[in-house]
Amino acid sequence: MSQLISTFQNQQGQFWQALLEHIQISLISIFIAILISIPLALLLRRFPKIAEPILQVTGIFQTIPSLALLGLLIPFIGIGSLPAIVALVVYAIFPIVQNTYTGLEQIEPSLIEAATAFGMNRRERLMKFELSLAMPFIMAGIRTSTVMVIGTATLAALIGAGGLGNFILLGINMNDVSLILIGAISSALLAIIFSSLLKFLEKAKIRTILISFFIGLLVLGGSYYRPQTSDHPQITIAGKLGAEPDVLINMYKLLIEKDSNIRVNLKSNFGDTTFLYNALKAGKIDIYPEYTGTITSTFLKDPVNSTDPAVVWQKAEEGIKKLNQFTYLSPMKFQDTYALAVKSDFAKEHQLTKISDLPNVSGLTAGFDVEFANRSDGNIGLKKLYGLDLNVKTMQSSLIYNALNSGAVNVAEVYSTDSQIKQYNLTVLKDDKNLFPPYQAAPLMKESLLKKYPELKKILNKLSGKITDQEMIEMNYDVNVKQEDASKVAERYLKAKGLI
Template sequence: MKDVWQTFLDQRGALVQQLGQHIELSLLALLVAVVIAVPLAIWAQPHKRAANFLLQLTGILQTIPSLAVLGLLIPLVGIGNPPTLIALVIYALLPIFQNTYVGLDEIDPAYKEAAEAFGMSRWRKLVKVELPLAMPVIIGGIRTAMVLIIGTATLGAFIGAGGLGTMIMTGINANIPAMTFIGALAAALLALAFSAGLSVLQKLRWRQVLLVLGAVVVGFGGYGVYQAVAAPKDEIVIAGKMGSEPSILINMYKLLIQQADPSVQVTLKPNFGQTSFLYSAVQNDKIDLYPEFTGTVVTSLVKPSKAQNAAIAAGSDSYPIAKSLLNKEGLTLLTPMKYNNTYAVVVTQAFAKAHNIKTISDLARERGLIAGFDVEFNNRQDGYKGLQKLYGLSLNVKTMSPDLRYSVIHSGKIQVTDGYSTDSQIRQYNLLALQDDKKLFPIYQGAPLMKASFAAKHPALVKALNKLGGRITETQMQKMNYEVNVQKRSAASVAKAFLLKQGLLKEAK
């Protein structure tokens, strides 16, 4: 409990911000779902066939895995709030539609006959008789939808939508159980609070319910206007992939940019997601820049020619090739850092010694080994697919979150995993990165990736970030990762300490 309390004190600012994001996204999704599902159920009530079709359709939509829905929506609407909002609305439709339909359908026919006897029109009968009687059941459906939305909204953090999922992901990634617990507890308490609030609405008249919902809509509208007016005119958004290293780098970027221009507002989005999410975000102006690696560019983001691929395979510097191909896409990669953060195939020192394994070719002799790979590595040509093709490696692969793989191999549940040469866990868990004796993995040097137009508009920013060019060795990067992952220092403090020591940042007076 002491760790939980201390983590809460350290993260309370971020917790409040993420809680606000979670509430905003959840309420907006609920309102949209209510606006769609309630009128649709009212229309379908006298049309039995249409009602059955809609019930089956909303039921089918709810069975689709949430991550699959997000993945399908990204090519259509990008990343961030839009795909998350659509996914949440999809999951909320069934309980709201179902309860509205059932609530109206199960009203005692005597009440409807009495309304007709008084000469009420279809609309007046609905407003005066049916909705008031069905309202408790309708609110029950809305309560169920709200709980589903709040729980599912945590997945929005995987595609940059923010919310409490960010804290949960960060805790898992940094191996800080207290942070994961706080994020999960906050989401659970939020669901309970909203459920309790909606239970109060069940006791109100339907006009009062509409008044409350109207107040929420007006409040959101006002807050949206305020955000648009109050938003900084020159804001730079920097995102990073999951892990300590991207978090350290984006904090370095922020400090260097603010030193060059203190008037600029810099917003960081750590643990934003996988490579495809970030690349799409830059292309669609959702973020301004993020740290990328030359090897990833030439293997996953652009299509080098056969001659270029041959040069890369022969060990040529991939930066000029990556930069020239990105320029054709309207993007640019600044001067890369010194260290080569290449992929690595990792085993325990004990396993390597017992089986006399030093290289990936040695590993290929073994059969029946269980591997735990990140989903992205498992599907990359410079990942497991390349290992199969070049080395003939055949493993029983279990895909898992990258933040879990080291603890799993340390526990002995798997024998092989993927990693990066600068990962602190290699040192922490006494692991061995096998020699890539057939040179599958190209050189991975990190540099800020951004739109060429953004770079042209911010020459001072480019100059500031290029100060990192040719700096940071593998030893230095692994040490910084160790400080964050093992010693539990914040990425911001580690980044600042390094820049100060290297003379790249001036100490504030």
């Protein structure tokens, strides 16, 4: 519990922003679903022959896995809040349509006949008593949809829409239970609060309900208001999940705001490689730190087969410029590449300093993720180049360190700047035959941004050749383990090197 409280205190700034984003996405989706569903239910009541097929279709929408639906929407409407809202609206429609239709159908025919006898037309009957009688059903449908939407909205983080799902994804990525609990518990509490409010409104008068929803719309609209505080030009810099990208983008911000009149908006833990890349292409962000090996192996059609950092960066720089008219600036010194690690006492016992020492130890068990176990620059390469025949256990990357620390495996696939290397006192074995490709970080942006702000090149290149592997490990450790704010860690490094 103390760890949970400590993590929450250190993440307060990000938490309130994520909570606001989660509420915004959820409420927008619910309001749109209401505007679609209630008129649709009224229409179905007038044409009962088509009611059953339409209800079946809206019900089928709910059977589509939410993650699959988000993936299907990306090619058509990109990433960010819009596809998340569209997906949530799709899920929210069915309960509201079904309950509204059922509520209207439950009204006694004799009441309708009596109202008609008094001279009421269809609209008057609807407004004066039919909606009032059906309102408990309608509100129950809205309540069901709201709870479902708030829970499903955690997946919006997967496509860069933010929300409380960011904490869950970051917690999984960092194997931090406290972060996962913060996201999950907050989402659950939010659903309970809104469910209770809507349950209270179930028995209220229509006028009270309409006023409540109108106030909700005003508050929602007001939450998007941002006062203009500066006439300075602004750019948006985003980072992938994890401490390392968070530290790097804070360095970019500090350097840019020190040496120019540009103001920087940061989007920390924005998503994985694909979403950041698509966001950059779509103009939703302006800069993000990308790794040389990622560009050559993921984005370019002809990945370079070289372990020379300079060659890989040149190929990445030339290839990404030709592919997307992107500018890729000079990289930093550290390499966040694949590595093999063992516990330090195990390394001392067996005199291990490099990968080529491993064949001298029999019965080794290795912990790899599925991708590494099947990569030519992973386990396949270890067999061919080093003659290693390991007993491989595949698992999620977030579990590998725990497996190594507990002794379930002897050798683990790691990234060379992970904070866990220091946290668990591990020895990283030297890749003495240069199997693993270089992964150096550098700012990636559109050429048009650099033409608009040419000073960015000189400013950001101040980090070129800076930051060693050990320095990056230390900074990741400060953020992940010591729970320091990434901006403070970035500022401390830049001041120590005389860059600010």
